[in-house]
Amino acid sequence: MFLTRLIYFSRANREVDMDIDQILETARRKNKADNITGALWFDGSWFLQTLEGSRSAISRTYHRICADPRHNAVQLVSCDQVTQRAFHVWSMAYFADNEQNRGLVSKYSGNDKFNPAEMTNDSLFALMAEAEILNKI
Ligand code: FAD
Numbered sequence: 001m002f003l004t005r006l007i008y009f010s011r012a013n014r015e016v017d018m019d020i021d022q023i024l025e026t027a028r029r030k031n032k033a034d035n036i037t038g039a040l041w042f043d044g045s046w047f048l049q050t051l052e053g054s055r056s057a058i059s060r061t062y063h064r065i066c067a068d069p070r071h072n073a074v075q076l077v078s079c080d081q082v083t084q085r086a087f088h089v090w091s092m093a094y095f096a097d098n099e100q101n102r103g104l105v106s107k108y109s110g111n112d113k114f115n116p117a118e119m120t121n122d123s124l125f126a127l128m129a130e131a132e133i134l135n136k137i
Pocket of ligand 1: 069
């Protein structure tokens with residue numbers, strides 16, 4: 001059976017109190033039940049997320065996420081059929097804003113400031129895949 005891998009990015013809604021731990025707790029609980037894995041990058045302004053699982057579970061989850069008022073301007077990066085998971089251990093890995101991850105931003109964007117709107121689809125995926133290795137997840 002094939003898997004679906006969906007990547008999107010969005011802006012954090014500054015008018016809503018942001019509790020990243022609460023987002024992660026809900027994401028991990030629901031994703032585990034739906035056999036979804038993935039990773040979430042959050043630097044305080046931008047979210048970048050990869051979701052992997054069955055097409056139906058990814059569709060349901062993505063629609064819920066899009067309707068969430070804690071972020072806005074959601075932009076779909078890609079939605080592909082894949083044969084294996086890149087993030088297979090965690091129901092949702094988390095990459096925070098730290099020195100190590102900022103180093104990856106300059107590697108994949110040629111810019112110190114993270115702006116997913118200016119990065120290619122391949123760079124966005126590679127950034128998260130390498131963050132998983134670097135963060136020893
Ligand atoms: P309920 O928990 O019943 O909530 C009802 C509504 O209120 C929903 O629209 C919900 O989005 C919103 N809401 C909930 N808590 C708050 C709050 N503290 N402040 C403002 N609004 C709130 N869910 C997953 O299942 N998997 C994921 O991988 C995942 N990743 C996410 C990534 C980001 C960047 C964000 C912002 C959210 C993510 N979520 C994820 C949460 C998702 O958006 C839903 O809130 C969650 O799936 C629960 O859905 P529900 O329909 O049961 O909503």
